[in-house]
Amino acid sequence: MQIYNTLTRKKEEFVPIVPGEAKIYACGPTVYNYIHIGNARPICVFDVLRRYLEYRGKTSKTVQNFTDIDDKIIRKANEENSDYLTVSQRYIEEYKSDAKGLNVRPADVHPLATENIDGMIDMISALVDKGYAYPAENGDVYFSTLKDKEYGKLSHQPIDDLKSGARIAVGEEKKNPLDFALWKGAKPGEPSWISPWGKGRPGWHIECSTMVKRYLGKTIDIHCGGQDLIFPHHENEIAQSECANGVPFAHYWMHNGYINVDNKKMSKSLGNFFTVRDVAEKYGYEPIRFLMISAHYRTPINYSAEIIGQCKASLERLYNCRGNLEFLCAHAPEGAKDGEREIRRSLESHQDKFIEAMEDDLNTADALSALFDLAKDINTKLSISSPPSKDICTFALNLFNELAGVLGLLYRGKNDADEEIEKLIEERAQARAAKDWAKADKIRDELKARRVVLEDTPQGVKWRVE
Template identity: 45%
Template sequence: MIKIYSTLTRKLEEFKTIEPGVVKWYNCGPTVNGLMHLGHARSAIAFDTIRRYLEYRDYKVEYIMNFTDIEDRMIEVSIKEQRPVLEVAEEYLSYFRRDMASLNLKPATIHPRAMLHMNQMIESIEKLIEKGVAYESEGDVYFDVRKFDEYGKLSNQKLDNILQEGTEDADNPKKKFPADFTLWKKMKPGEPYWPSPWGKGRIGWHSECSTMSMLYLGETLDIHSGGQDLIFPHHENEIAQSESLTGKQFANYWLHNGFINIDKEKMSKSLGNFVNIYDLLKYYSPDAVRLFVLQTHYRSPIIFTEDAMDQAQVTVDRLFDVVLLTKNYADETKKVDDAKLSDSDKDLLEKIKKAREDFVEAMNEDFNTSNGLAVVFDYSREVNEYLRKAEDVNGSVINEADKLFDELRVIFGLFEDFNSYLTIDLVEKLIKLLIELRGEFRKEKNWEMGDKIRDDLKEAGITLEDTPKRILWKLT
């Protein structure tokens, strides 16, 4: 049984999907007005890993992650850089895709973009006005939060308290009530616009996620996720809009990841203290970044330091060593034959089984990757011990160990470029080395060793031809 902590109830809940075996999940993606930074990456890696785990547990995950490409901040960049919003969006979107691929983040089932869903959003706003929960005011449209009784339920705040400090331009005279939020924003001169029943303008930020999630996943989602900073007002507003529209619960589980801090201060665009993924990957491997993030539970804050990143790099490199060793000694052509097992074989098989169970147990508890990794480290030590100390290495047993490593690395998204380690380039180097060694033996008239190398290579499918000028080799 998988347990999930939901922000809405503030406790662990048993995970049950609406439709058996299918997870409908909407994750709030980034605004593409800049490069992907470690904060985005933390969120993306955490949820990517949870998604991979759910898939491992045989769920079909319909994972939608949007890109916000039309919004105040997009327009700011557009004006600053003197080029159309669409062009800005395209550029940063391509950088995001690049960085996401570098971090081995699985693409979402669909990555919808706000700009391409204007009509649907306008329709949603019209319906909200028809229902009497939204109103037009001088070309703007606002949501009337007093019409939604449960406003504040996600962020656990009462409307009175929200009002104390006010919200988004609280003193705006066009609003009936200070906490009302914008659904449609009238254009200002020079800004991009779309036509609507209320005149030229653009969508308010909170509309896109409601509209697009319902469009692709239906009126109630299993999971809705994002960074903790989105709880208020973004997700609160999404709930207000969506539930007013449908009368149904918008999402059953609300997941929010913790922040990355630098020097005890939140990493954010507004503070300008963020670490770009593109730059970070010049110094650390993608695996190190993933491990760095996953060592901490997804809801806890992470303090970024170079020291911690260095540690993650060392750790992941060592883990890779044993995974690679295991792969080298695994024999997938043979099945485990109970009659031929030594005590150490049986012992390892037992440990593999136990590790798999312990791992599942750890992850079932609100996706505790920290404990999950502890299981992996214990397990890798056991495999190392076997590989180095067992009287005979049984290829079929090691193959079982390799299978578990494969399962684990797929879930954590580690060592994806695994197969590229055995390249034709490496084969060439090895063959040249053997030819050189054989040359040394022949110089010493050690024909026996020289012939052994030639014969064994032929056995392996590589033929050497001794010609007067040089030695040629070919794959047979």
């Protein structure tokens, strides 16, 4: 598999440290609010990465953290006259609810920053001892960026360019504008922990470095995140990790592109800021997931009501294909038929194109195209008018579900509305058998009002929602 590595700015063959295993770290949310649609993209994209690696026979260990102590969480707690624990735990649960709705599998480990304070203190102490960090008189501890000769290698920016945009804020006691906080001295009313530099709390960047080391080791295979994290967060992670541990931090860096709303940058000030929960309540979760993987992960994507509606319609095409296949499987004769070997080869060709796309830097856009081509081929070559065998129907259904599953799609199960529709269809069949045409027509009209399309076939009644 080829992966575009932000560190080297080129596609590289993915060669894990341990053959057949992949150690992956994905930066998780700072839990002070519901996740927005921009947060949903890395969550969905890198869930597909994990699924695909496993589909190709690799095992993976994935770690995604929760930043449960941060300025934003403290601010939210103060606004609510609450505390950071109450706020962070509430939004961790809300995140889990949204992630489940998006069909994102839980990571193998979801560590909390506050569970790893001792490890952070140990790493900061190592950096101080090695001369890469220094304590300030106010209890802060800063990383000295000029001591790291490779600083800037991920963002590919010369140190002078980085320095030109850096500032020293009021109350900071750092020596250089580019230096960043590893530890923040305690402030009145804020949570704090005891350290060699006095009471305080960790800086944001040290949290991820410490959790990577504890749960995955000093060097990992893949580090994932949004493009906005390249600098300063991921740049700082590399600096502090490699200076503390003396070995490379991550071999591959994968970053997803931005999301625009109606072709404008999403922001609260523009009034175009949407949480996943907002969108899901109107359109459902699955169209959001479809949108997030409908373009190559490194390209920007645009969100609008029209586009999310198109995603929903595209999903229905896939669901209809699967529904037709399930109907055929239920009524197909046992065994195989002449000519079906060619059909099988044709269907397998779409699997080959799917794999080819995913091997090329996780190209989910082309993989989706292969899935739709497979659906078209199935609809064309397997039909009720010339009933196929159970063998080929089962093969097609398994292949279709397999590829959709790699993308994490088509996870909607039957709901109460589906069961009610099927009950009405059964009542209509009974009415027709009793020659009660008036009742049968009345039920059909009721189903039509629900946008349910019926198709009477020799094998029974098929239905779909338009």
